[in-house]
Amino acid sequence: MITLEFVNVLMGLMMVGIAIVNLRDKTSPKRYNNAGFWGIYAVTFLGGSYLPNFVNGLLVIAMVLIVAIGKLGGAPPEQVSRADREVSAARWGNRLFIPALTIPAVALLGTFTLKSLHVNGVPLVDPKQVTLISLGLATVAALVVGVIMLRPPASAPIVEARRLMDAVSWAAVLPQMLAALGAMFVLADVGSVVAGILERWIPLDTMFAVVATYTIGMALFTSIMGNAFAAFPVMTAAIGLPLIVHRFGGDVVVMAAVGMLSGYCGTLMTPMAANFNIVPAALLELPDQNAVIKVQIPTALMLLAANTAIMYLFVFR
Amino acid sequence: MAFLPLIGILIVVVGFALRFNPLVVVAAAAIATGIAAGHATIDVISAFGKAFVDSRSVPVVWLALPVIGLLERAGLKERARTVISRIQVATTGRLLLAYLALRQITSSLGLTSLGGHPQMVRPLVAPMAEAAAESRWGELSDRTRNRIRAHSAAADNIGLFFGEDIFIAIGSILLIRGFLDQNGVHVEPQSLAVWAIPTALCAFLIHGTRLVLLDRSLREEIQGERIADPLNTVLAPDDGLAPDDA
Numbered sequence: 327m328i329t330l331e332f333v334n335v336l337m338g339l340m341m342v343g344i345a346i347v348n349l350r351d352k353t354s355p356k357r358y359n360n361a362g363f364w365g366i367y368a369v370t371f372l373g374g375s376y377l378p379n380f381v382n383g384l385l386v387i388a389m390v391l392i393v394a395i396g397k398l399g400g401a402p403p404e405q406v407s408r409a410d411r412e413v414s415a416a417r418w419g420n421r422l423f424i425p426a427l428t429i430p431a432v433a434l435l436g437t438f439t440l441k442s443l444h445v446n447g448v449p450l451v452d453p454k455q456v457t458l459i460s461l462g463l464a465t466v467a468a469l470v471v472g473v474i475m476l477r478p479p480a481s482a483p484i485v486e487a488r489r490l491m492d493a494v495s496w497a498a499v500l501p502q503m504l505a506a507l508g509a510m511f512v513l514a515d516v517g518s519v520v521a522g523i524l525e526r527w528i529p530l531d532t533m534f535a536v537v538a539t540y541t542i543g544m545a546l547f548t549s550i551m552g553n554a555f556a557a558f559p560v561m562t563a564a565i566g567l568p569l570i571v572h573r574f575g576g577d578v579v580v581m582a583a584v585g586m587l588s589g590y591c592g593t594l595m596t597p598m599a600a601n602f603n604i605v606p607a608a609l610l611e612l613p614d615q616n617a618v619i620k621v622q623i624p625t626a627l628m629l630l631a632a633n634t635a636i637m638y639l640f641v642f643r
Numbered sequence: 644m645a646f647l648p649l650i651g652i653l654i655v656v657v658g659f660a661l662r663f664n665p666l667v668v669v670a671a672a673a674i675a676t677g678i679a680a681g682h683a684t685i686d687v688i689s690a691f692g693k694a695f696v697d698s699r700s701v702p703v704v705w706l707a708l709p710v711i712g713l714l715e716r717a718g719l720k721e722r723a724r725t726v727i728s729r730i731q732v733a734t735t736g737r738l739l740l741a742y743l744a745l746r747q748i749t750s751s752l753g754l755t756s757l758g759g760h761p762q763m764v765r766p767l768v769a770p771m772a773e774a775a776a777e778s779r780w781g782e783l784s785d786r787t788r789n790r791i792r793a794h795s796a797a798a799d800n801i802g803l804f805f806g807e808d809i810f811i812a813i814g815s816i817l818l819i820r821g822f823l824d825q826n827g828v829h830v831e832p833q834s835l836a837v838w839a840i841p842t843a844l845c846a847f848l849i850h851g852t853r854l855v856l857l858d859r860s861l862r863e864e865i866q867g868e869r870i871a872d873p874l875n876t877v878l879a880p881d882d883g884l885a886p887d888d889a
Contacts, residue, residue, distance in 0.1 A: 333703055340706065374696035380685060383692025390670040406716050415718025415725065422722045425710055426766055433756045458700050461756060465706040472710045476717050486712025490761075491705065496666045498705060502698045503666055507651065507673040509694035510687075514648035514680035550652055555815065559822050567826060579830050582819045583808070583838035590804040594797075597659055601701065604665065606760040606796035610769055610789075615665075617793040618800075625801060625850045632845040640841075 329452045331375060333462040338371030343484040344491050348399075356399030360492060363392045367499065386506070393496050401493035401611075405485065418476075425472035432467045436460025490609075497608040497615075500600035504552050511551065520547060521564030530565070533574050534638055540565045541634045544585050545592035545626075552598025554589025561585070576641040584637040591633065594626035595619060651676030707761045715766060723767050724774035733775045735791055736858040739798045740851055742768055746802025747847060751809035758799050769795040780865050787864055794857060798850070805846035808839035 345365035348357050366389050374382055392398070406414075415422065437460045443450040451459050469483060491498060511517070524543055530536050540561060547557035566585055570576040593599045597616060607615045614620075651672040658668030673694075677687030711719075727733050749757045757763075769792045776783055776791060783791075807813045811832040823830055 330700055333706070334699055336706055337699070337703065340709065370696060371699060374699060379689040379693040379696070381692065382696045383688035383690075386692060386695045387670070387688070390667055393664055394667045404716075408721075411716070411718040411721050413718075414716075415721035418717060419722065420726070422714055422717060422719045423767075426714055426719065426762070429707055429710070429762050430754075430757045434754060437756070455700075457756070458703055461703055462706055465710060468707070469710040469713070472713045476713065478713060478716065482716060483709035483713050486716055487709040490708045490712050494705075496664065498702060500666055500669065501701045502695055503669045503673070505698035505701060506691055506694035507655075507669050507676070509697075510673045510676040510691065511648075511651065513682070513690060514651070514676045516648050516651065516676070519646065519648055550655075555818055558815075558818065562822065563826070567828075571828075578823065578828050579834045580838050582823060582830065583835045584842060586815050586819060587805065587808060587839060587842040590808075593804065594800060597665060598655070600665070602800045606764060606799075607793070609760050609765050610792040610796060612789050612792060614789070617789060618796045621790075621793045621797040622800065625797070625846070625853060628849045629805075629842070629846055632849065633842055636841050636845070640838075 327448055327452055328450060328459055330455045330458060333455075333458055334371045334374065336462055336466070338368045340484070340487060341365070341368035341371060344488045347481075347485055347488040348492070351402065354399050354402065356397065359392055359396040360399050362396075363389055363398060363496075364491070366392075386503075389499065398495050399492065400495065401489050404489065421475065425468045425475065428468040428471050429461075429464045432464035433457075433461045436463055493611060494605060494608045497600065497605050500604055504598060504600055508551060508553060508556050511556070517556075517560035518564075520550075521560050525564060530569055533642060536565065536569045536574060537638045537641065538634050540570060540581070540585060541588040541630060541637060544588040545595070545630050548589040548592030549596035549598065552593070552596055552600070554586055554593055557589050557592070558586055561589075570641060574642065577643065580637060580641040584633050584641075588630060588633045588637075591626040591630040594622040647679045648676060650679045704759055704761050711761060711766050719766050720770040723770040724777070727771040727774045728778035733771075734779070734858045735772045735776045735794075735861060736854045736856070738772050738775050739768075739794055739857070740854045742795075743798045743802045743847065743850060743854065746799060747806035747843060750803050750806030751843070753807075753810040753813065755803060755807055755813075758803060760796060760799060764795050764799050768799065776861060776865075780862070783865070784868055787861060787868075790864075791861070794854070798854070801846060801850050805839075805843045809836050809843055811836045 341364050345361045345368060348354065348364065349361040351357050354360065366385050370382060370385055437457050440451040440460060441453055441456050473483065524539065528535070528539050530539060543565060544554065544557055544561050547561055548554045551557050562582065562585060566581050570581050571578050593602060597604055597619065603619050604615055607618050654672040654675055655668060658671070659665065673691055674687055677690060678684065727738065746758045772791050772795045773783065773788055776787070808815055816832050816835050819835055820830060820832060
């Protein structure tokens with residue numbers, strides 16, 4: 327059976343390659359730091375399932391120390407000049423879109439078909455992880471299509487992957503680090519401390535105050551945790567269920583659905599949601615790491631007001 | 644001390660405000676939170692390592708980088724620009740509006756993997772949005788270019804967030820059901836999905852309006868820069884928009 331370990335091995339191999347390209351790049355002043363950072367990251371993918379958790383923890387701390395003390399080098403310049411890329415673009419035309427669109431096409435196909443494939447009664451792919459494994463397979467398929475079509479030098483895919491990975495740099499690891507922080511918040515029961523503060527300090531004696539506290543609290547707490555999924559159980563146990571549903575007789579479905587979407591407004595406004603906000607800023611080579619958040623804040627605030635209105639109007643029908 | 648577990652939040656807020664490296668700030672906050680909660684250092688490092696390794700599926704999209712880099716090397720971005728500059732009616736705002744609608748609709752059908760920043764925004768959406776502005780106004784300043792790129796990433800996020808909850812088998816709906824079940828309340832996934840629709844419509848109206856207004860705002864920004872620095876105006880502003888058309 328193909329499990330998530332397949333994706334981990336792919337990621338690990340890619341990170342090994344990126345570390346090696348960095349190590350061999352004599353023009354990069356930080357090549358040892360970058361090679362060490364991506365090399366250790368590769369170990370967490372290839373060995374993470376087998377090493378003791380304490381060792382994994384030390385590996386992550388080593389990566390953080392490289393960033394904190396040694397700093398990482400940025401992306402190398404593009405290897406092919408703009409003029410050459412224009413010539414190549416004219417030569418290949420719209421066929422260049424084929425490998426790029428292979429990724430979503432194969433990912434979708436895999437998601438729909440792999441679930442039902444069995445070999446000797448055993449599912450071919452872990453049914454719980456079909457989406458992620460399909461995405462992993464799709465990137466391999468797209469790479470094969472791209473290599474067959476373009477016939478680049480053998481080193482080109484990994485050299486190019488290194489160029490993009492070093493452009494994103496440490497931000498590539500941030501979403502995972504935030505997930506680890508979230509786990510520590512759960513360990514320390516941060517949620518009930520925050521809920522306790524809200525209950526104690528906010529007057530919750532009118533229907534509107536309760537609804538607004540819940541929606542704004544969802545957005546605020548999501549901004550802190552970086553994830554509406556972490557905020558939802560805490561806020562709903564503290565305010566949603568006891569006050570909106572039980573005391574004021576609100577509808578549980580409207581409360582839960584609109585409450586979660588209020589959390590999403592918080593996701594748009596916080597650097598803690600690194601996957602959506604910080605990573606694309608790095609990926610698009612924006613000098614301001616908060617540039618995407620700044621664009622999203624007006625929409626998020628207006629939508630949070632809209633959510634509060636929707637809940638107030640419909641939850642007590 | 645009841646508030647001690649909040650030290651992690653304090654470290655994050657102060658660290659981000661002082662612009663320390665976010666990776667270092669978050670790691671420090673995680674370790675500090677565990678220790679503040681009264682666990683032994685070895686246990687904290689183990690829990691931290693386990694949580695990190697357990698989330699290894701989060702960065703799976705990076706597997707697209709070899710092929711995306713390969714295609715960029717072969718001129719993918721340049722091709723995306725050429726295609727969009729041939730479409731006369733394409734403006735930055737209209738293009739991103741179309742992408743927002745497409746992303747919301749496909750996400751609401753559960754097809755969330757059709758978008759994404761590494762696969763779609765960097766190689767296709769952002770170059771197209773830039774090219775739509777360039778074909779009207781010529782070379783863009785870095786400030787304008789970066790603003791268009793940030794808007795491209797934002798359209799992807801907003802389309803995803805306020806589309807996916809209409810699909811009944813998405814993670815958030817499963818989480819809501821699971822949590823309510825634990826509290827003795829049973830709800831149907833369909834009814835949760837239906838109540839995601841009003842917010843989805845508001846999201847499209849609000850952000851769509853901002854995108855329609857973006858064209859006018861970009862034109863004013865570009866003309867303002869050229870008036871402030873006329874010697875830089877090698878190309879005459881080739882404004883394809885009538886004043887009341889933005």
